[in-house]
Amino acid sequence: xxxxxxxxxxxxxxxxxxxxxxxxxxxxxxxxxxxxxxxxxxxxxxxxxxxxxxxxxxxxxxxxxxxxxxxxxxxxxxxxxxxxxxxxxxxxxxxxxxxxxxxxxxxxxxxxxxxxxxxxxxxxxxxxxxxxxxxxxxxxxxxxxxxxxxxxxxxxxxxxxxxxxxxxxxxxxxxxxxxxxxxxxxxxxxxxxxxxxxxxxxxxxxxxxxxxxxxxxxxxxxxxxxxxxxxxxxxxxxxxxxxxxxxxxxxxxxxxxxxxxxxxxxxxxxxxxxx
Numbered sequence: 001x002x003x004x005x006x007x008x009x010x011x012x013x014x015x016x017x018x019x020x021x022x023x024x025x026x027x028x029x030x031x032x033x034x035x036x037x038x039x040x041x042x043x044x045x046x047x048x049x050x051x052x053x054x055x056x057x058x059x060x061x062x063x064x065x066x067x068x069x070x071x072x073x074x075x076x077x078x079x080x081x082x083x084x085x086x087x088x089x090x091x092x093x094x095x096x097x098x099x100x101x102x103x104x105x106x107x108x109x110x111x112x113x114x115x116x117x118x119x120x121x122x123x124x125x126x127x128x129x130x131x132x133x134x135x136x137x138x139x140x141x142x143x144x145x146x147x148x149x150x151x152x153x154x155x156x157x158x159x160x161x162x163x164x165x166x167x168x169x170x171x172x173x174x175x176x177x178x179x180x181x182x183x184x185x186x187x188x189x190x191x192x193x194x195x196x197x198x199x200x201x202x203x204x205x206x207x208x209x210x211x212x213x214x215x216x217x218x219x220x221x222x223x224x225x226x227x228x229x230x231x232x233x234x235x236x237x238x239x240x241x242x243x244x245x246x247x248x249x250x251x252x253x254x255x256x257x258x259x260x261x262x263x264x265x266x267x268x269x270x271x272x273x274x275x
Contacts, residue, residue, distance in 0.1 A: 035258030064089025119260035165205035179219035201233040
């Protein structure tokens with residue numbers, strides 16, 4: 001799953017604020033727990049990372065928390081998450097008795113520095129009435145200047161993705177090429193054959209998909225629309241604010257900082273073909 005939030009950007013922003021002297025609620029002599037945790041509807045639990053920020057004179061240090069007794073609770077049931085072998089600070093659940101289900105509330109918690117660090121999230125509903133205007137699009141390959149006119153004409157096309165959103169909820173879109181060896185629409189050493197598009201969270205009910213901007217290669221593409229919670233959108237907005245007017249990054253983690261959020265998604269395939 002592709003996550004639009006750059007968590008290293010979040011870490012950098014946290015470091016900036018915990019080093020400021022005008023934040024009285026933070027004791028900058030102690031490490032600060034940082035949580036990055038995501039749940040996906042009907043998917044295994046693998047996207048949970050714990051870190052700690054330790055301020056010291058002359059700089060700050062970021063380390064992983066790899067020895068936490070980390071629990072996920074839903075209803076009256078608690079599940080102990082296990083450290084992932086070979087990946088510091090990463091946790092997952094390997095059993096088959098824990099399901100991420102639409103509408104359920106989940107609490108993530110662990111003890112750190114004498115306090116319980118915790119956050120809660122609710123799994124949103126899947127996107128409804130998802131549709132794409134066309135399931136294929138034809139693009140002339142740009143090999144040399146003789147192809148330029150047709151290529152430029154073709155890339156002015158667009159596909160329209162639509163879905164139901166009468167309540168102005170937040171969504172984001174990812175587009176991934178599924179070919180093992182994708183062929184670029186433009187023969188150039190500068191084309192990224194592994195390009196994947198990830199949008200910012202939006203509150204619209206449509207999205208225009210354009211060649212070159214949202215995909216670069218021929219072949220089968222997987223388009224995924226994620227329904228996301230408001231806390232995720234607030235996190236994104238706080239990490240992409242104007243650097244001249246910085247506010248503290250949004251967090252929904254108590255006794256720590258970070259994000260715990262949930263997603264539900266639907267997928268459509270479309271083909272990019274050579275004209």
